[in-house]
Amino acid sequence: xxxxxxxxxxxxxxxxxxxxxxxxxxxxxxxxxxxxxxxxxxxxxxxxxxxxxxxxxxxxxxxxxxxxxxxxxxxxxxxxxxxxxxxxxxxxxxxxxxxxxxxxxxxxxxxxxxxxxxxxxxxxxxxxxxxxxxxxxxxxxxxxxxxxxxxxxxxxxxxxxxxxxxxxxxxxxxxxxxxxxxxxxxxxxxxxxxxxxxxxxxxxxxxxxxxxxxxxxxxxxxxxxxxxxxxxxxxxxxxxxxxxxxxxxxxxxxxxxxxxxxxxxxxxxxxxxxxxxxxxxxxxxx
Amino acid sequence: xxxxxxxxxxxxxxxxxxxxxxxxxxxxxxxxxxxxxxxxxxxxxxxxxxxxxxxxxxxxxxxxxxxxxxxxxxxxxxxxxxxxxxxxxxxxxxxxxxxxxxxxxxxxxxxxxxxxxxxxxxxxxxxxxxxxxxxxxxxxxxxxxxxxxxxxxxxxxxxxxxxxxxxxxxxxxxxxxxxxxxxxxxxxxxxxxxxxxxxxxxxxxxxxxxxxxxxxxxxxxxxxxxxxxxxxxxxxxxxxxxxxxxxxxxxxxxxxxxxxxxxxxxxxxxxxxxxxxxxxxxxxxxxxxxxxxxxxxxxxxxxxxxxxxxxxxxxxxxxxxxxxxxxxxxxxxxxxxxxxxxxxxxxxxxxxxxxxxxxxxxxxxxxxxxxxxxxxxxxxxx
Amino acid sequence: xxxxxxxxxxxxxxxxxxxxxxxxxxxxxxxxxxxxxxxxxxxxxxxxxxxxxxxxxxxxxxxxxxxxxxxxxxxxxxxxxxxx
Numbered sequence: 200x201x202x203x204x205x206x207x208x209x210x211x212x213x214x215x216x217x218x219x220x221x222x223x224x225x226x227x228x229x230x231x232x233x234x235x236x237x238x239x240x241x242x243x244x245x246x247x248x249x250x251x252x253x254x255x256x257x258x259x260x261x262x263x264x265x266x267x268x269x270x271x272x273x274x275x276x277x278x279x280x281x282x283x284x285x286x287x288x289x290x291x292x293x294x295x296x297x298x299x300x301x302x303x304x305x306x307x308x309x310x311x312x313x314x315x316x317x318x319x320x321x322x323x324x325x326x327x328x329x330x331x332x333x334x335x336x337x338x339x340x341x342x343x344x345x346x347x348x349x350x351x352x353x354x355x356x357x358x359x360x361x362x363x364x365x366x367x368x369x370x371x372x373x374x375x376x377x378x379x380x381x382x383x384x385x386x387x388x389x390x391x392x393x394x395x396x397x398x399x400x401x402x403x404x405x406x407x408x409x410x411x412x413x414x415x416x417x418x419x420x421x422x423x424x425x426x427x428x429x430x431x432x433x434x435x436x437x438x439x440x441x442x443x444x445x446x447x448x449x450x451x452x453x454x455x456x457x458x459x460x461x462x463x464x465x466x467x468x469x470x471x472x473x474x475x476x477x478x479x480x481x482x483x484x485x
Numbered sequence: 486x487x488x489x490x491x492x493x494x495x496x497x498x499x500x501x502x503x504x505x506x507x508x509x510x511x512x513x514x515x516x517x518x519x520x521x522x523x524x525x526x527x528x529x530x531x532x533x534x535x536x537x538x539x540x541x542x543x544x545x546x547x548x549x550x551x552x553x554x555x556x557x558x559x560x561x562x563x564x565x566x567x568x569x570x571x572x573x574x575x576x577x578x579x580x581x582x583x584x585x586x587x588x589x590x591x592x593x594x595x596x597x598x599x600x601x602x603x604x605x606x607x608x609x610x611x612x613x614x615x616x617x618x619x620x621x622x623x624x625x626x627x628x629x630x631x632x633x634x635x636x637x638x639x640x641x642x643x644x645x646x647x648x649x650x651x652x653x654x655x656x657x658x659x660x661x662x663x664x665x666x667x668x669x670x671x672x673x674x675x676x677x678x679x680x681x682x683x684x685x686x687x688x689x690x691x692x693x694x695x696x697x698x699x700x701x702x703x704x705x706x707x708x709x710x711x712x713x714x715x716x717x718x719x720x721x722x723x724x725x726x727x728x729x730x731x732x733x734x735x736x737x738x739x740x741x742x743x744x745x746x747x748x749x750x751x752x753x754x755x756x757x758x759x760x761x762x763x764x765x766x767x768x769x770x771x772x773x774x775x776x777x778x779x780x781x782x783x784x785x786x787x788x789x790x791x792x793x794x795x796x797x798x799x800x801x802x803x804x805x806x807x808x809x810x811x812x813x814x815x816x817x818x819x820x821x822x823x824x825x826x827x828x829x830x831x832x833x834x835x836x837x838x839x840x841x842x843x844x845x846x847x848x849x850x851x852x853x854x855x856x857x858x859x860x861x862x863x864x865x866x867x
Numbered sequence: 868x869x870x871x872x873x874x875x876x877x878x879x880x881x882x883x884x885x886x887x888x889x890x891x892x893x894x895x896x897x898x899x900x901x902x903x904x905x906x907x908x909x910x911x912x913x914x915x916x917x918x919x920x921x922x923x924x925x926x927x928x929x930x931x932x933x934x935x936x937x938x939x940x941x942x943x944x945x946x947x948x949x950x951x
Contacts, residue, residue, distance in 0.1 A: 209879040209938035211929060218717070220728040225935060230886035235933025243930075253689075253713045258557075269719065269729065272691075274710040276560060277719030279583055282553045285545075289557020289565075290710060292515060292541055297561065297711045315553070318546040387930035426933070427893045472541045479536035485487030 216242040216252060218272040226270055228263060231426030233384040233410030237331055238267050240387065240408075241300060244394040255298045256290055258283040260312065262338040264304035264331040281311030284319040287326040291469050295325070298398055305332040306344035309365050313345070320374035320403050322468040327397045328405045330367060333412035341415025352419040367407050372461050377402035379461035383409040383437050385430045386457070393459065402467050409433055409457070489538040491673060498671040500664040503635040504568070504594055505530035507642030510677040513592075514563040515541045517554035519573065522606040523665035524596040527568040548573040552580035556589050560718060562709035564646060564682075568594035571613045572603065574620065581655055582621030585743065586720040588653035588704060590682070592645045593617075597661040599850030609662035610850035611773055614828035617657045618802045624740050626747035628754060629657040629802040631772040635669045641799070647680035648754070652747055653704040659801055661824070663774040663853060682707055689713030696739075697725040703746035747803050755808050756800035761787055765794030767867055768816045770809075770833055772798040775822050775854050782859035793863055798829065809836040818866045822846040822854050875942045876922040880913050884936035887911030891928035891937050897921040900928065 217225065228234045245255055252273045259268035261280035268275040278286045283301040291299045308316055308330045319326065335353065336342040343353040349363040372379050378400040382390040390408055397404035411417060411429035423429040440458030443451065487493070490509045498506070504527050508516070516531035518524075532542040541558075545551030548569055555565040569577065574595050584591055597613050599605035617629050628648050630641045642658055649656035685706040687693065693714045698705050708714040717727020722739060724730050747754065758776075761783060762768065771779035776797040783795040796812055798805065813819055813833070819841060821830035830845040837843065846862045848854055878899070885907070891914050892900045899922045902912040914937065916922075928937045 207879070208881050209877070209940045211881070211932065211935035211938045213935045217935065218715075220726055222729060225884055228933065231888045231890075232933055235935065236931060239930065239932075239935065254711055256710045269717070272715060274714070274716045275718065276557070276710070276716075277721065278553070278557075279579055279720070282549070282580075285550050285553025286557035286560075288543075289515070289517070289554040289559075289563075290561040291557075292543065292554070293558040293561025293563040293565075294709065294711055314546055315550060318550060384931075387927065391930075426888050426890055430890075430893075468543070472543065476536045476539045476541060480489065480539040483489045483537045485489070 212246070213239045213242050216245070216272050218270050221269045227266065229414045231411065231413040231429075232263070233333065233412075233426070234263055234267060234331055236384050236387065237302070237329065237390070237408050237410060238270065240391045240394055241302070241329065244391050244398060247391070248395055248398060250298060250398075254296060255300065258287045258290070258299060258301045260303055260307045262304045262307060262336060264302050265307065267302040281307050282315055283307070284312065284315040284326065284328060288319060288322070288324045288469075291324060291326050292472065295469050295473060299326040300398065301326060301328045303328060303330050304336070304344075305330060305334060305346040305367070306336045309345040309367060309370070316371065317374040320371050320376040320405070323375055323377055323402045323465045325401055325467050325469045326403065327394075328403070329394065329397070330405065330407045331410050332367065332407050333410040333416055334364070335412050335416040337412050337415055341412075341419060351416070353415070368405070368460050371405045375403070375465060376405045376461060377463050377465050378404035380405070380459045381407040381409070381457045383433050383457055384411060385434050385437075396462070401470075402465060409437060489534070491675070491677060493673050493675045496671045496673065497668055498635050499526065499666060499668045500635040500638045500660065501526040501596070502530050503638040503671045504642050504658065504660070505534060506673060507639040508566050508592065508646065509534055509538055510639070510673070511643040511646035512564050512679050513540065513566050513646065515543070515555065515558045515565040516567065517543045517545045517551040517565070518567045518569065519545050519548050519551050521548075521570050521573050523598055523662040524568040524570050524573075524594060526665070527594060527596070548576040549580060552577045552584070552593070555591050556580060556584050556587070559589050559591055560710050560716075564590070566592040566594065568596065570596050570598045571600050571616065574613060574616055578620045581627070582623065582625065583720045584655045585621065585625035585627060587718055588707075588743075589655070590649035590653050590707070591655050592642065592649055592658065593655055594642070594658040594660065596665045597659065605851060607662065608851040609774065609824060609853060611659075611661055611775065611824040611828070612850065613659065614801060614825065617659065625743050627655050627657060627802055628652060628747060628800070629659050630756065630799060631659040631801050632664060633773055633776050633797065635664070635667055635671050638664060639671055639673065643677055643679075647678070650680040650682055652750075653707065654747060657802075659773065661773050684708055685714065691715060694725040695727045696723060698742070703742070703750070751803035751805060752807055754800050754803050755805040757805060757808060758797040758799060759812065760795050762794035762796065762812050764792055766792040766817050767863060768794050768796055768813055768819045769859065769863065770796045770798065770819060770821045770829065771823065772801060772829060775824060778854045778856045778859055779822055781856035782863060785856065785860055786863050791863060791867055793867070801829070804832050804836075806836050809833055813837045813841055816841065819843045820846055820859075820862055820866060822859055822862070824848050824850055824853060875920060876924045876939050877942045878916050878919065878922065878928070878937060878939050881936040882907050882909055882913055884934045885909070885911060885913045886934055887913060888933065890931035890933070894931045895928055896925065897923060
């Protein structure tokens with residue numbers, strides 16, 4: 200048996216993009232939380248695409264996922280709960296050469312941020328939205344969100360939730376997003392690939408990544424109080440889209456699809472507004 | 486072919502239009518807003534004119550969306566503006582706090598209308614005086630200017646852009662519905678002084694502290710995203726390098742600076758127009774459209790031999806404490822005419838203490854004071 | 868004499884960051900890792916390699932690590948003499 204506690208410790212590849220000085224060791228997320236994994240997927244996607252990190256702005260809102268941007272070494276904007284997409288649209292309009300990536304939790308995306316979500320999708324603004332969906336409001340103690348499945352237990356649904364949750368990918372597709380994909384923290388490589396495509400896509404791209412919150416959602420709903428148990432549940436529940444499409448209604452019970460749902464083209468607002476400005480400026484005759 | 490940003494010349498212009506022209510002259514790159522009476526025509530003017538100047542108009546989904554887009558675009562390097570009325574300001578409050586906390590220069594035009602609530606969309610009032618200053622949570626400061634004419638809608642919008650850059654605060658234009666629709670002579674000069682965004686002197690790279698303030702100054706320089714300065718922008722309480730902090734010392738220093746950068750410079754930011762104050766026994770204070778009736782009434786009163794003076798406040802926030810204390814020191818009574826149930830009158834009372842009687846002449850919306858009404862009030866108090 | 872060549876991989880753990888969640892142990896397809904039987908100085912059961920020679924350098928452990936503690940690198944010549 201070879202011990203790995205060596206004098207010289209290799210640096211995890213995320214570290215070169217990591218901002219130290221913000222609270223935590225190295226960050227504040229719980230043991231077994233999936234957010235750290237998704238942080239790394241984003242960093243590795245940027246790395247594999249060969250982007251200049253100075254051209255990448257991370258935008259976040261509130262909560263555990265909202266904090267992701269505060270660990271990005273380069274430019275970041277930690278905004279208001281639910282509103283990263285509004286700020287992101289503004290940043291992109293002012294400098295279309297920037298790559299603007301928003302990380303938003305499920306509540307951020309679909310509760311307080313619902314209108315920003317559908318408007319940004321409708322406008323097809325060229326920003327990337329990564330939704331970390333762990334079915335909970337983690338930072339405030341595990342309350343339910345508009346994606347939490349019916350029947351779930353949470354800090355504010357002690358008798359079982361009587362509302363059902365959004366299918367975010369369907370919502371955002373209906374609103375007009377041109378790249379829509381879902382992955383899970385049990386599928387790192389597809390997650391990274393979807394994020395890469397999302398960043399490169401010229402239009403509004405939405406990647407939902409199902410993540411584990413063992414501290415709240417997992418424990419409350421007996422899905423595991425550690426990441427491995429919750430990820431087991433995730434593997435059983437989330438089925439590749441191609442497989443899911445072939446399943447009967449009975450087989451689909453308790454299962455959800457993951458994969459790429461939409462990859463299409465539509466007019467994009469940021470480039471359209473800049474084109475309009477160019478045309479009108481040239482046409483101006485005083 | 487002329488400069489699309491500066492329509493040099495003499496115009497007959499509506500107040501809202503003049504505001505839009507002022508924004509263009511000041512270098513505004515983006516307007517995001519939501520239709521709301523009586524500010525809708527500012528959005529319409531910007532939608533038509535900004536693209537002619539190579540700028541962007543984006544209609545927000547609501548007032549919150551609009552201000553998030555404005556703030557985001559400023560960090561991308563733009564100068565940006567929005568315009569609304571009192572109920573829209575209500576919706577924007579969290580974003581106003583965000584802009585104040587992140588020291589984001591931006592201009593927010595509030596064309597006040599009768600309230601409370603939905604009120605009367607197409608009738609005037611002056612009820613948002615405290616809302617623009619104290620409406621968001623916690624301690625911060627802003628600048629607010631109150632024009633009295635379409636000419637001032639132009640001039641003060643330019644001034645608002647410049648002051649917001651200098652102090653890195655949201656700057657408000659406190660207009661009202663009367664001014665929205667008033668058409669008057671507006672002179673647009675051939676040149677307008679524009680304050681550029683102040684960039685850091687040091688080269689980009691790691692180690693730049695986003696919120697570090699150079700010695701002897703009040704605000705940090707402001708690079709844009711993408712320039713290589715690793716900006717840490719957040720509305721969390723933070724240390725100079727942007728790391729969130731829960732320490733008392735950090736909070737005290739940060740809040741102190743956010744508050745004092747404007748409040749401690751209140752004298753420099755005092756803007757007033759006054760007349761006949763040297764030997765006045767009674768002082769009449771007004772702002773915005775109402776000030777026009779105040780001036781007419783005071784001139785008439787003087788013609789009738791009454792020792793009365795007027796003071797028109799142009800800069801409402803920071804409140805001109807020292808000016809009011811000075812000019813009100815030797816008068817026996819102060820009449821404050823405003824279209825609300827008492828706002829500026831309370832501030833004036835605060836500045837003068839209990840020795841001076843401050844009388845509120847209030848009309849809480851719809852109808853503005855006429856010169857005759859103010860003259861009657863003056864006669865009553867003398 | 869056969870030239871020395873790089874062979875295999877080495878895996879290190881940053882014990883300041885590791886929370887002992889066990890993701891890396893669970894999801895390594897080659898079962899290279901196991902949880903240590905002893906607590907580390909931070910008080911968690913950190914991963915240790917039990918079959919380093921099976922490591923293919925796929926770096927799934929890095930991708931499953933939410934705390935940026937485990938890292939895979941090529942074994943340097945100084946570590947091992949050998950031929951391929």
